[in-house]
Amino acid sequence: MSTIAPEFRLSRFIASLTDIIFWVLLIFSLVGLPLVFILLFYIKLPVVNGQLLTPYLAMTWMADPSRTIPIIKSLIHTEFFRIIAFPGFGFAALFAAGTIFIERKFLAKIQLRVGPLYCGKIEGILQLMGDGLKLISKEIIIPAKADKPIFWVAPLLFVGTAAAFASLIPVAPGWVVSNPNVGLLVVFATIGFFPIIVVLSSWSANSKWTFIGGIRALHQMISFEIPLILSLLGIVILTGTLNLTEIVESQQHYWWIVFMPIGAIVFFITIIAELERIPFDLPEAESEIVAGWLTEFSGMMYGLIQLGTYLKLYAFAGLFTVLFLGGWNGPMVWPPFPADIITNGITIGPITAHIPGLPLFDQDMLNGTLWFVIKTAGVILVILLPRGVFPRIRIDLLLYTGWYKLIGLAFINIFIALGLLYAGVLGHGGLIQ
């Protein structure tokens, strides 16, 4: 039966509009405002015009625009903002969403297709939103014999671990969620969680396909973690630090990929394997084991796993940028904030508005973020490329590659790093003049 659109009536249309406005206002005043208040109580509010703002005064920003910018600025510099929005989860998720769209269009161009086209008018830009809505609205089916608590919690753990990994990546000078002194060790520890989560979820689903897929993922991740760690030892030897921010700062004049191309290649191959992307997507090999360890996930549980996978992709690409491509370092291309706006204010016709607290972000941070985004996007594109070119590899060839070739190459890379150090070409501070 086809659905026929009901006849349009203006009265009904206005009624529905007012209905929507009523509900939005109601929900905002009952839920939104209290939430904003609770948030304002927990952040350190700035001093405006010699007066320390209280949450009640802060709420008057709508009436007094001169308070708006300082409040936003103080919000930006809270830990909360870092975790939720900028270098943390929000930024990573935005990157992941962009990656999914770019991947689909990019792959479509390779394969002589058009890719997503209709959803969102402009080249299907809202396709991801549509897919997400579909996944949310779908029923979640749990296998009858599954170990339910573990099965439920596995996707959440996966996303959480991926987000924790993403939070370790320094995006701009000073802009990182968590900056431990042993940053690289924490990265290795976080990566080490993924096989455990995969095996837990695959075992708890109690299905043959997930079991085989989980075992394959375990083999793959564990055998590729060793070359992954070994390939980064060269950088640790040369920089003498495990802190990711310091590693970025050590690359102000040259990138480590110049001295350690072998390490970069080994690391790149291992991240493709860790991400389970083609040609190393054996744990999800469709024609052999249905969908591998993802077989029994449905609805938003599957969506969460996909989100986690793309967060992981962003985090690995960011790690590659940070370690080998110089992170945020790059020539200053971002224009400086116009000084006369700070001193004289903005003149619009007869009105001159003085806005205190500008600029929101300093030039270094914006420029660093720009370079980081450009480099990471480039790395992600190269990670996406093999999907259009290669078929899937077989498990024995995969393990052979991991254990024989990559570990050997990683050791060669370490010897090169040691050679550079002892020959006196490079020291902990950089090139020895």
Next chain:
Amino acid sequence: MTTQLPPGIQLETVDDRIMTLNVGPQHPGSGHMRLIIKVDGDYIVSCDPDPGYVHRGEEKMAEYRNYIQNIPHLERPVIHDSCNILYPYCLAVEDLLGIEVPERAKYIRVIASELNRCIYTLYWLAIYGIFLGHSTMFMWPAGDRELFIDLLEAMSGARVTHAYFVPGGVRNDLPANFEERCLRQVNYFEKRIKEYQDIFYQNPVLRQRTEGTGILSRMDAIRLGTTGSVLRASGVDFDLRKKEPYDVYENLDFETQVLKEGDSYARSLIPYLEMFESCRIIKDALKKMPKSGSVRTKLKPNPKGGNDESYRRVESGRGSLGFHVISNNRPEPYRVKISVGSFRNLICIPYLLKGEKLGNMPAVYWSLNYWPVEADR
């Protein structure tokens, strides 16, 4: 075990190491069929193919329809190769009814049959690509099929189920300017499929994966009764277009492609190489075809065959495809027996998969050029 089992069910002595996998029918890596695979770790211990999910009784249906009415439903088992599956039927019925086919119709049949063989091969190749995880190899052949589908649409009016061949010739003549258009599309097609070499057949990962897997030796291939590309990949020079030439294949210039390796790489390469031969045949046939003339010998209404039988076979995309038609002085055939290459190639699966790794299953299975719907008939 003290548990009471229902009557009629016996416990097998199952080694704990061995896991049984039901690959299909609801599995992305099977066709409309099931492979019962037992694995020990990553190695396949035994494989038991279980076809029959799409059995439609085509042979029985043919006994209730007259010779012309049989045409549309007999092409259903393999709609992507519908010209080739109707070819032996038409040849057999022409024998029974004693009809002569006009010369131009014979050439048109050859052209349509080769075009359809390419369409089928590309479809098969697309699935082979996606079975190995190569999504570009799925999209490219699926898109390039359109070239020849368009040509066959211009010839017959239908894109997939053409019903173009009839006893006595073909249904209708070629459209205007067909020769030029066909030549242009074939030339472009040849240029296009050369690129498959770069992205697929010379791909190091693919060669690592498929070379030396599922080796079928020359003697085994003959003894198991395989046919078509599987037989030729094992080093047996057997092509019905050369050995038992039907219609005008003896006048045309082409070669049989034979490889000695007998592994799944060779089995997947043979149909690809044959597409070039098909293009050669089409170009040659376009040159040698009479430019005008009748394309169909008119039949009497509701023709009756004598008390006779006929068996004719052709080389289809999946090997020898034969129709045994028996008539008994009635408008309907008394019996139609279809012998298809798919079913004969399926017999190899248990031999080839035994001892292979699970990851080789799709590579070996689909390299057998097996079409489940055709095998079930």
